Amino acid sequence: MKELECRNWYMRVVMEYDQKILPCSMTASLVKFFMKSAITTLFGEISSAFPLDILKFDEESKEVIIRVPKDNYAKVRAALTLCSATMLEGAIIPIIYTVEQASSCLISLDGPQKQLA
Amino acid sequence: MFEPNVTEFPAPESHVEFSYHSWDDPKLESTFRQLIDEHPFNRKIGILLPGLSESPKEIKKILVDDTDYYHISELPLSVFCTPVFLEAFLQSGKVYAISCDARLDLDNVAALTPDGWLILLLDKFSYQELQLDGKLSAHILRRPKERYVVKVNLKENFIPGKPYYKKVVRALSYVQLKFNFWISWVPNDAEVCPSSIAKYFDDEGYHVAVRRTSLSSSIILNAYVPVIEKETSDMDLYKAEDILEYIGCSSLGIKLTEEGTSVCDVLNPKPNRIMKSICTVRSVGFFIPSQSRELIQQIRSVLEETDEEVLPWAAVTVYGHIDSVVTWNLMENSYSVNGDNFYTILITRNQVWCYKVSGPRKPCRFFAKCNKRI
Numbered sequence: 114m115k116e117l118e119c120r121n122w123y124m125r126v127v128m129e130y131d132q133k134i135l136p137c138s139m140t141a142s143l144v145k146f147f148m149k150s151a152i153t154t155l156f157g158e159i160s161s162a163f164p165l166d167i168l169k170f171d172e173e174s175k176e177v178i179i180r181v182p183k184d185n186y187a188k189v190r191a192a193l194t195l196c197s198a199t200m201l202e203g204a205i206i207p208i209i210y211t212v213e214q215a216s217s218c219l220i221s222l223d224g225p226q227k228q229l230a
Numbered sequence: 231m232f233e234p235n236v237t238e239f240p241a242p243e244s245h246v247e248f249s250y251h252s253w254d255d256p257k258l259e260s261t262f263r264q265l266i267d268e269h270p271f272n273r274k275i276g277i278l279l280p281g282l283s284e285s286p287k288e289i290k291k292i293l294v295d296d297t298d299y300y301h302i303s304e305l306p307l308s309v310f311c312t313p314v315f316l317e318a319f320l321q322s323g324k325v326y327a328i329s330c331d332a333r334l335d336l337d338n339v340a341a342l343t344p345d346g347w348l349i350l351l352l353d354k355f356s357y358q359e360l361q362l363d364g365k366l367s368a369h370i371l372r373r374p375k376e377r378y379v380v381k382v383n384l385k386e387n388f389i390p391g392k393p394y395y396k397k398v399v400r401a402l403s404y405v406q407l408k409f410n411f412w413i414s415w416v417p418n419d420a421e422v423c424p425s426s427i428a429k430y431f432d433d434e435g436y437h438v439a440v441r442r443t444s445l446s447s448s449i450i451l452n453a454y455v456p457v458i459e460k461e462t463s464d465m466d467l468y469k470a471e472d473i474l475e476y477i478g479c480s481s482l483g484i485k486l487t488e489e490g491t492s493v494c495d496v497l498n499p500k501p502n503r504i505m506k507s508i509c510t511v512r513s514v515g516f517f518i519p520s521q522s523r524e525l526i527q528q529i530r531s532v533l534e535e536t537d538e539e540v541l542p543w544a545a546v547t548v549y550g551h552i553d554s555v556v557t558w559n560l561m562e563n564s565y566s567v568n569g570d571n572f573y574t575i576l577i578t579r580n581q582v583w584c585y586k587v588s589g590p591r592k593p594c595r596f597f598a599k600c601n602k603r604i
Contacts, residue, residue, distance in 0.1 A: 114247035114261070114586060117471050122241055123478075141493045167493040169484050178482065180496060187239035216568045217244040218587050219478025224549040224572060225273045225514070227333070227565075 119217035122186035128175045129209040141170040144177055151196035160188050242567050243590035248470050250583045265573050265584055268559045270343050271328045272517040274549040276481055280455040281541045283507040286532050292525050297443040299414045299516035300428045302436050308402040313390045319427055320346055320384055323417035326518050329409035334553040335565040340409050341555045346385025351555045352378050359405045368593035369564030412516045443515030450508045453485050456499040458543050458578050472499040474585055477545045480508050522548050529577055543578040564589050
């Protein structure tokens with residue numbers, strides 16, 4: 114069997130935020146903006162300039178599936194884990210991200226999941 | 231002192247292997263043996279059927295019929311060494327048993343493979359108490375810092391009354407290691423009922439519960455499906471990766487676009503065509519390799535009976551138990567960021583594409599430690 118080089122990593126992230134504080138409803142573009150600003154805060158502009166794709170955003174369960182390049186995975190995960198709030202239009206908006214699953218293969222996210230105790 | 235690297239943070243090691251065969255390729259059998267038969271403990275099966283709105287009855291039947299397994303609570307390991315168990319079950323069939331409700335990265339875990347290997351991953355205290363030979367685990371990332379793998383072969387040179395047998399039985403009876411197990415038994419003699427193992431444990435006084443395989447399905451409407459053409463020997467591996475990504479997207483209910491949007495640049499693999507529906511079937515249970523084989527054969531016959539316009543191809547993903555102590559060929563599994571050990575098989579009318587996804591192979595220890603005697 115030949116080895117495939119995985120170019121991307123995928124993460125299933127659950128967000129916690131209060132919809133009432135937000136000026137508008139949460140959309141995939143806004144999620145991308147919040148995540149990028151979390152990465153800028155921790156690692157600066159160059160790290161946040163790497164591609165970040167929102168594959169799926171479910172407003173009801175606040176669940177996001179994202180794709181990041183392999184080399185940026187550790188930084189994105191660290192930035193999302195450490196993030197507690199983001200600035201939006203001068204207001205501080207508390208947002209917490211929990212990375213539930215991460216893998217180099219997207220189909221792994223559909224597999225059995227470890228229950229966080 | 232070396233300058234520390236504070237700018238690059240590499241992703242954890244993971245492996246995706248790929249191979250493709252035509253159905254009459256003689257190497258296909260050996261690939262299937264390595265991929266399917268040597269992967270004993272499977273937890274979940276996902277099937278992707280582009281073009282169909284409902285899964286065929288034959289496929290559902292394989293997933294539901296005769297796939298019951300047993301959950302046995304608080305089973306001490308010494309039970310596996312009793313002469314009755316060895317003769318009635320281990321020697322006359324294949325026993326698949328794995329500890330459930332235990333976390334691979336934190337707790338003690340155990341497994342009994344169909345080849346008769348009893349494999350334990352223990353913390354330092356239990357290991358020292360057990361007094362059986364073992365090796366330091368290759369993957370120790372968090373606490374407990376020291377964990378040991380103990381392997382005992384219950385099928386070879388394990389004869390009641392002999393010194394080695396006495397030593398193992400004494401060790402396992404002295405240390406009361408108890409686990410909850412998922413168990414499944416395939417007898418060599420087809421006339422013997424596989425549920426005999428449940429009756430045996432029930433008669434011995436343990437709590438046995440029958441677990442049924444669950445089945446669920448979802449559907450995506452009007453989505454693009456890539457056309458899989460017959461590949462020649464110099465296939466572009468990027469294409470294989472894109473198709474795997476596509477299978478992942480469809481299984482998770484993500485609809486890809488043709489041009490990309492401002493939030494997502496993931497595109498449909500080309501060439502493709504639009505289809506009315508894509509059906510995904512998921513089944514959670516405890517599957518043994520022969521069931522996966524049977525399922526693949528059944529999907530192949532469904533493909534042959536159906537028109538190519540209706541069902542162009544199908545993909546099966548078999549996920550291993552993430553807290554399993556071993557993966558392929560008794561290789562040690564690890565849980566660092568994920569416990570990935572699964573394979574995906576893409577089936578067309580003339581080809582098979584096999585993907586194998588596994589975790590890190592190099593020993594990764596957070597605390598440097600040599601394998602010395604204690």
